[in-house]
Amino acid sequence: MLYQFGTKFRDEMRPRFGVLRSREFLMKDAYSFHIDEADLEKYYKTMFDAYTNICIKCGFQFRAVEAASGAIGGSFSHEFVVLTDAGEEEITWCNCGYGANSEKVECLKIEQSKEEVLPAEEILTPDTGAVEDVAKFLNLSHKKFIKTMIYIADEKPVAVLVRGDHEINEIKLQALLGADETALADEQTVISVTNAPIGFAGPAGLKNIKIIADLSVVELSNALTGANKKDYHLKNVNYKRDYNADIVADIRKVIRGDICPKCKKEELKFSRGIEIGHIFKLGAKYSKSMNASYLDATGKEKFIIMGCYGIGVTRILAAIVEQSHDNDGIIWPDNIAPFEVAIVPLNYVDEKTKETTEKIYEELSSKGLDILIDDRDERAGIKFKDADLIGIPYRITISEKNLANGNVELKARRDAKDAVRILKSEEVISELLKIFKK
Structure with missing residues (x-):
């Protein structure tokens, strides 16, 4: 399997949806090469599981659905779709486990009550x-x-x-x-x-x-x-x-009220979403056109069987923001946040505040966490607002009032505004190391 991460360009007359559909974007492409369909099937499952794990680690609510292969071609493909009303994709799914892009979903025959045949x-x-x-x-x-x-x-x-x-x-x-x-x-x-x-x-x-x-x-x-x-x-x-x-x-588009083609019992459900990845069984489509072949164990020449796997790195970031935000801004999942913790000293020129800030920073950084210190000379409200807007998962607030008792504040970005825990500085360090399994 050969892969690359690279910048791609799309010839959009009118780019839309922000970074979801821009002219320039970062993408991971991969191609696998096999001796037969059975080997491709095995590797396809490996890649399916890898893409599933990526979506789980990003904290997505998502579905992997059957999809039309489009211009790329091939016999079979799956899209990995992050569920959000802002998405340009429409998918259909059923509680039985079936799922497909609306372009791909199979529409069953609709039985009609027969009438007496009348003259035309x-x-x-x-x-x-x-x-x-x-x-x-x-x-x-x-x-x-x-x-x-x-x-x-x-x-x-x-x-x-x-x-x-x-x-x-x-x-x-x-x-x-x-x-x-x-x-x-x-x-x-x-x-x-x-x-x-x-x-x-x-x-x-x-x-x-x-x-x-x-x-x-x-x-x-x-x-x-x-x-x-x-x-x-x-x-x-x-x-x-x-x-x-x-x-x-079957040559029609799926509509509300259609029955699931797998269980043939429940009505299909519809959701909108953002496609962040697509994997394909290409078969011999491209190897035939390029005469890419190999000699098998008996010396017989055969065409290479191929798979193709793409995931949009830029789209992953955009999809996270669409699915994980509130009225105050982004809420980054722990695994991919640019910083895991923001330390907000309310008066950085105070000696004890500065000393506590740097101690917590050093302890957490030494364990591999990325920490952002907001040492600006700004009001507390501005600092809190900016921390929420950036979306860093955890915020430590250090004030002279709390420090008088040896305490600091810890707040998770996902929690309500008033969900603040008062902890000793040593306790906040051990708590965060436990959360991030360090």
């Missing part, structure tokens, strides 16, 4: 091409519609069918077709394929074009579709009688 009928729907408009015009549920979208997949048009209340998952569609590129067709292509403007396409009567139908579409009885004719729709459309599909598959 063309109806006038003037200037109502959108599902919302037609549904309102005919007083019909969106669930009775078949949306027919014309896509271009590797320069060839295909018709894609989903139920009226669903959206096409273009990542699933592209993977299903094995296409390098998929995109919605322009208006002229739609007209040439359907003989009608956008909004009036339907599967009945379409010729010389591949038709891809979602699982939910073929379950519909007496559905409504475009009639491939301007200002007209076709009602009572039924699969097999009025149209056929070349492929029937």
